[in-house]
Amino acid sequence: MNEMYKGYLIDLDGTMYNGSAPIETARVFVSELEKKGIPYVFLTNNATKSQEEAVQKLIGMGVETSPEKMYTSAMATAAYISAHHRGETAYVIGTPSLKGILEDAGITLTEDEADLVIMGLDPEINYRKLKHAALLIGGGAAFIATNPDRRFPTEEGIVPGNGALQQVLVETTGVEPVTIGKPSAFILEGALEQLKLEKDEVALIGDNYDTDILTGINGGVDTIHVDTGVSPAEEVLKKDVLPTHIINNLSEWSV
CATH class of the missing domain: 3.40.50.1000 (HAD superfamily/HAD-like)
Structure with a gap:
């Protein structure tokens, strides 16, 4: 071909x-x-x-x-926030690398009150993080997801992706994220x-x-x-x- x-x-x-x-x-x-x-x-x-x-x-x-x-x-998410949410603060669920990319783009990260909740695949996801994100979204924070992949291929087989995990927040808050990926x-x-x-x-x-x-x-x-x-x-x-x-x-x- x-x-x-x-x-x-x-x-x-x-x-x-x-x-x-x-x-x-x-x-x-x-x-x-x-x-x-x-x-x-x-x-x-x-x-x-x-x-x-x-x-x-x-x-x-x-x-x-x-x-x-x-x-x-992650790069696209940083570009999107720089274009549409400049100067706003963000609570991030994701890896240190994702957080670093966002910080390098001038986005202020916080563990407290935030204008945005940004969610990427986090191998260290836990109830505390999901609870905090849900409360922020319920309080009016915008919900942004780096990607919607529900399934993630590994050498062991298919495992949950970010899209599957973010459904916890969707079901809890009733808010669908703006998806960048x-x-x-x-x-x-x-x-x-x-x-x-x-x-x-x-x-x-x-x-x-x-x-x-x-x-x-x-x-x-x-x-x-x-x-x-x-x-x-x-x-x-x-x-x-x-x-x-x-x-x-x-x-x-x-x-």
């Missing part, structure tokens, strides 16, 4: 790797992009790592890449700006229909579904709107 695109947006979890287990066909694909000088940006809903940490994980798996080729939902248009616009290409010049590669593929479908970008992560191909084929292309893995896609 050979389709001519000028560049690619490439998901990470379930596309490049599952947890700490690399997907070799994806590594080879990115190596070909590098050799041929074809531009690409990794577009991930994973907000647990900084741009540099996300790149180091790939490099540790033998993928030749660099920080300027990484765009995360895929399939939001906001993160797609940021990634395209970083890639420096137009929508019709790009294909988006991913494993998750509800995030990766819907980003492209909703945003007018061609999509390539790989059967290496969250959404099995047989499940995707039953959808009303199909990806532009469906392949088993990236060894089936030439550039």
Whole structure:
């Protein structure tokens, strides 16, 4: 199979790797992009790592890449808040890396009263954090989620993602969050700006229909579904709107 695109947006979890287990066909694909000088940006809903940490994980798996080729939902969240909530304070559920990205963007974090509640995947999630967030949202704080992924692929199997955990707050408060990550248009616009290409010049590669593929479908970008992560191909084929292309893995896609 050979389709001519000028560049690619490439998901990470379930596309490049599952947890700490690399997907070799994806590594080879990115190596070909590098050799041929074809531009690409990794577009991930994973907000647990900084741009540099996300790149180091790939490099540790033998993928030749660099920080300027990484765009995360944490980066998009920081950009969104800077644009729409400048000067406001935030209570954050998430990793130290997420908090660092937000602070670097000039966002004031607080454990007390806050204008915003920002929620990303937090491996240390507990009742205290959820209770405090629910009380803040109930008191009028805006609710922002880095991403809606309900399922998260690891080397052990599928585990709860941020979207599953944030449902605790949705059920408690009755408030749906503003979601920044895929399939939001906001993160797609940021990634395209970083890639420096137009929508019709790009294909988006991913494993998750509800995030990766819907980003492209909703945003007018061609999509390539790989059967290496969250959404099995047989499940995707039953959808009303199909990806532009469906392949088993990236060894089936030439550039």
